[in-house]
Amino acid sequence: MSGFSRTSRFLIIRLGSLGDVVHGIPAAAALRQRYPQAQIDWLVDPRYIELLDLVESLDRRIPFDPRDLTRGRGTARATLRDLRRMRYDAVIDLQGLLKSAVLARLVSARRTIGLPRRYLREPLARLFYSEAPDAGAAPHVIDRGLALLRALDVIDPAVRFPLTIPRTPAAALAAERVGSSEYALINPGAAWPNKRWPAERFGAAAAAVRAEVGLRSLVLWGPGERALADAVAAASSGAAVTAPETTIKDVVAVARGARVMVSGDTGPLHIAAAVGTPVVALFGPTFAERNGPWSPRDAVIARTDRCSCFYERRCRHAVPCIADIGVSEVVAAVGRCLTAHAR
Numbered sequence: 001m002s003g004f005s006r007t008s009r010f011l012i013i014r015l016g017s018l019g020d021v022v023h024g025i026p027a028a029a030a031l032r033q034r035y036p037q038a039q040i041d042w043l044v045d046p047r048y049i050e051l052l053d054l055v056e057s058l059d060r061r062i063p064f065d066p067r068d069l070t071r072g073r074g075t076a077r078a079t080l081r082d083l084r085r086m087r088y089d090a091v092i093d094l095q096g097l098l099k100s101a102v103l104a105r106l107v108s109a110r111r112t113i114g115l116p117r118r119y120l121r122e123p124l125a126r127l128f129y130s131e132a133p134d135a136g137a138a139p140h141v142i143d144r145g146l147a148l149l150r151a152l153d154v155i156d157p158a159v160r161f162p163l164t165i166p167r168t169p170a171a172a173l174a175a176e177r178v179g180s181s182e183y184a185l186i187n188p189g190a191a192w193p194n195k196r197w198p199a200e201r202f203g204a205a206a207a208a209v210r211a212e213v214g215l216r217s218l219v220l221w222g223p224g225e226r227a228l229a230d231a232v233a234a235a236s237s238g239a240a241v242t243a244p245e246t247t248i249k250d251v252v253a254v255a256r257g258a259r260v261m262v263s264g265d266t267g268p269l270h271i272a273a274a275v276g277t278p279v280v281a282l283f284g285p286t287f288a289e290r291n292g293p294w295s296p297r298d299a300v301i302a303r304t305d306r307c308s309c310f311y312e313r314r315c316r317h318a319v320p321c322i323a324d325i326g327v328s329e330v331v332a333a334v335g336r337c338l339t340a341h342a343r
Contacts, residue, residue, distance in 0.1 A: 004152060009039040009086055013104050014094040015064065016045040017191070018248070018267030019291065020141070022161075022274050024094045025055055027145040029160040031092075032057035034153065043083070043103065050248040051271075056162040066099050083107045090152060093129070094145050101125035113151050119144060139289040159294060161274040163252065170244050171253035174218050177241045184209050184217040184334070185255060185272065186240060187263035188232050189225035194315040194322065195264040197282050199228055201327050203235025205262065208331040210239035213338065215259055218243050220251065220268055260334055264322065265291055273298060278341040280333045284322030285309050297340035299333040301325050 010031060014024040021044060031040055039059050042052055046063035053061060062083070068076035080103075088109035093100050096115045104112045105128040114120075114129035126132055135147040142159055149155075175181050188202045206217040217240035221229035229242045246254065248271075255261060255272035262280045263269035265288075273279050273293045281292050283302040287310075292300050303321040304310075315321070 019270040022270040028057040098122040101128035170250035184215040185258035185261040190266040194320040199231040200235040202232040206236040206240035299337040
């Protein structure tokens with residue numbers, strides 16, 4: 001028996017990044033399913049509060065930047081004092097880094113739960129957990145997060161994303177720019193340069209998708225990526241247009257409205273998969289088995305088997321391995337993905 005009741009209090013820690021926060025949502029949903037009247041809070045980087053505002057399984061979304069502790073800002077210490085006063089029954093660290101493990105321990109919950117050492121990028125984090133249940137053989141971070149909950153008597157393996165889909169002006173403007181309520185979505189940017197497929201190939205793929213599937217494309221962009229999005233549109237022979245500036249909530253709405261999305265391994269890709277949009281995911285230096293789409297109907301094109309810069313932000317070679325992916329390969333995957341989701 002877990003020893004928890006309907007009035008138990010749980011805190012999830014997953015500070016970032018955007019895609020990793022998305023991948024933590026099924027754990028919150030499973031916890032809510034098992035303990036419908038419990039208090040479930042989430043400690044997160046302030047940049048991603050906007051996403052958690054859409055998650056229906058949570059009671060509180062608590063912004064926290066651990067850098068504020070070293071900067072001497074009183075708000076961070078006040079947040080920790082507030083968390084300790086909550087007297088949580090369990091803290092679940094879905095991040096598995098030293099900083100998140102230390103935070104989990106500082107909360108002073110009755111139990112502190114994290115991943116076993118072999119799954120941690122920073123093995124010292126294990127020292128701060130009171131429990132580290134076996135996550136099994138499943139490679140995906142979603143499954144590992146769900147496996148942690150076995151310590152809390154949560155054994156439901158279902159992957160759920162209880163997200164409220166907003167209606168936003170930017171989403172309406174995006175459809176207006178495309179000229180149709182049906183469109184493909186392209187996300188060419190990524191924080192890691194070696195996760196980016198070349199802009200001219202995204203443009204060529206958009207032109208082929210319009211010719212073969214009849215969909216124009218909308219090109220997303222984030223901070224510092226407007227020029228990249230414009231380059232994709234310019235290379236598309238009129239088949240793609242640049243999206244308006246978007247917030248995270250806008251991305252959720254725009255992704256939900258898309259017929260299909262093509263993207264590298266980055267946050268908007270995982271948002272699209274979470275809201276049920278068919279995705280074609282392009283992978284280079286990261287493993288799709290760990291971070292990629294979880295639906296068998298989605299398509300993954302990977303060059304990880306040729307990569308020697310695993311989980312490095314920048315490629316050590318002249319050309320990143322993801323550049324080996326061809327336009328025809330992506331366009332064929334779009335067709336397969338649309339067919340699979342239509343069944």
